[in-house]
Amino acid sequence: MTAPADSVQPQFVELGQAPTLSRYLRDLWSRREFAVYVPYQDLRFQNMHTALGQFWHFLNPAFTVFVYYVIFGLVLEVDRGVSNYIGFLIIGVLLYTVTTRIAGDAVNTMERDAGLIRSVEFPRALLPISAVNGQTMAFVPALAILFGSLLLTGERPSVKWLLTPVVLLVHYMVNVGFALIFARLGFGVRDMSQLITHIFRLMFYASGVLFLPERFISNPTLLKLFDVNPLYGVLAFGRWVWLDDMAMRGTVVFFLVLWAVVLPVVGIVLFLRAEYRFGK
Amino acid sequence: MAIIEDLHVSYRTYHDPKRGIRQLATRSKSPRRHTTVHAVRGVDLTLHEGEYFGLVGKNGSGKSTLLSAMTGLLPIDSGSVRVRSRPRLLGIGGAAMRPGVSGRQNLLIGGLAVGIPKRQMDEQLDELVAFVGIGDAIDRPISSYSSGMRARLQFTVATLTAPDILLVDEALAVGDASFKERAQDRIGQILGSAGTVVMVSHNVEDLAHRCDRVGWLVEGMIKEIGDPETVVEAYLADSAGS
DSSP: OOOOTTTTSTTOEETTOOOOHHHHHHHHHTTHHHHHHHHHHHHHHHTTTSSSGGGHHHHHHHHHHHHHIIIIIIISOOOTTOTTHHHHHHHHHHHHHHHHHHHHHHHHHHHHTHHHHHHSOOOTTHHHHHHHHHHHHHHHHHHHHHHHHHHHTTOOOOGGGGGHHHHHHHHHHHHHHHHHHHHHHHHHOTTHHHHHHHHHHHHHHHTTSSSOHHHHOOOHHHHHHHHHOHHHHHHHHHHHHHSTTOOOOHHHHHHHHHHHHHHHHHHHHHHHHHTTTTTO | OEEEEEEEEEEEEEEOOOOOHHHHHTTOOOOOEEEEEEEEEEEEEEEOTTOEEEEEOOTTSSHHHHHHHHHTSSOOSEEEEEESSOOEEEETTOOOSSTTSBHHHHHHHHHHHTTOOHHHHHHHHHHHHHHHOOGGGGGSBGGGOOHHHHHHHHHHHHTSSOOSEEEEEBTTTTSOHHHHHHHHHHHHHHHHTTOEEEEEOSOHHHHHHHOSEEEEEETTEEEEEEOHHHHHHHHHHHHHHO
C-alpha cells in the first residue's frame, strides 16, 4: 500500500476521530505513575477519618472471613463435598469481593471524575484502570488474611502456591476488562449503577462462590455455563492452586485464559471509540 | 495550528414554557419540547503556529460553542476541525478537578494525568505552588476555593505542559491583576514554543492590544477578521449603535 496523499502533515488528525490502538496504549503507558499513585492516595484517604484508620484494610477482610466461618463452619457445619470447605469459601468470597468492588467503582468513575476529564487531557481508560489498581492494592492485606486462614484450616504450603502471581495476574486482567466495560456502560446508561448490584448478586451464584457446581448441578448445559464464566474460572483456578485436593478442568482453563485476553481488549476498544464523548 | 472548514454546530436544549392553568386543568401533555440552537453557522478559520487569536462577539454569538466544538466536546454537524492534538479549553467556573482534595494534590494529580513523571512533579511542585499564588489555601480542599482561586489553579494545571492549542474562555476574568499579568507571561511562553492561543474576552481593549488577529462573531458567523484594532473598533461601534 502507498502512503495517503496528505502524509505531508502526518500528525494532522480530524478532531473527534478515535486514536489508533497503539497510540492509545502508548498514551496510557506514559501515565502509569498516575494509575499507581492516585488510587494509592485514594485508599489512604478513604479511612482517614475513621478511628482505626488504615487498619481497616486488614480488618475488613478479617471480619468477612470471620462471619463466613461462624455461619458455615460453626452454625451450619456444612462441607458441601469439599474437604476444606472453609478454605474453599474464603478464597471464593475474597476474590469475588474484589471484582464486585471494582465493577461498583468503575460504573461511577467517569461521572465521579468528570472534573478531571474536563480539566486535563489523558486517555480516559486511565480512570477505570486506576480503579482496578486501587482495589488490587487493597487486596494485598486480604491476601495475607487469606493465607493465614488457609494455614489455620489445615492447608500446608505446596509447590502449587508458587502459581499465586499467575492467579493474581489472570484475575487482574479479567478485572481490567470488567472495569473498562462497566465504566463505558455506566457512562452511557446511568441506570447501570442500580443494575450492577443485581448483576453481581446473580454472578455470585453463577460463579460458585459458595458451592462446587459439579456437586449440585446435574444439567450438563447449565454446568457448561459455569465453565465459560470468567469469574468462576478465576475462583476455580485459585482453589486449585491454594487448596490441596481440588481438580480443575481443561475447558475452564481454556476459557479463563481466553477471557483474560479478550475482556481487556474489548474494554479498550469500547473506550477508544467513545473517547471524545466522555466529559460532556 | 488548526484548520477549521465550514463548521456548523448545533445543540438541542429543552424548551420549558410556563404551564398555564388551562393546561393543568385539561391535563394536557407537558408543552415541553426540544429546541435546536444552531450556534455556529459555517465558520472557516485557520489558526497559525505562535498566533494569539482573539474572539469577540455579543453574548450568544456562538463563541463558547465554537471553542467547545474545537475540543471535540460538542459533536459537529458538518464541516471539519483538523488539529495536531486536541486543544485544551479553559473555561470560567470550570469543573473542579477533584473537589475533595487539596490544591497541591490536584496539581500533582493533574501533572501525572498528562504524563509528567512523578519525580519531576515533586521537584517542580514548590515552584508551581508559588505560581498559583494563593498562599496557605493551596493545602485546603478546592471545594472551599473562591472562583478566582480556582481559576488560578486551573490555569496552572492547564499549562503544566505547553499545549499545542490553548482556548481561554473568559477564564482570566475572575483573576486579580497580578495573576492576569503572570498568566499573560505564561501565554507568551506558549506562543513562543509555537503554540496557538485563542482568547475569548469581553475586555476587548485588552484583546486589541495583545492579539495578533481578532475575529468578530455575529450569530455564529465570522463577520470580520483581521487587524485587532480595526476589528475591535468595528465591533465596538456596532455595539454602541444597537
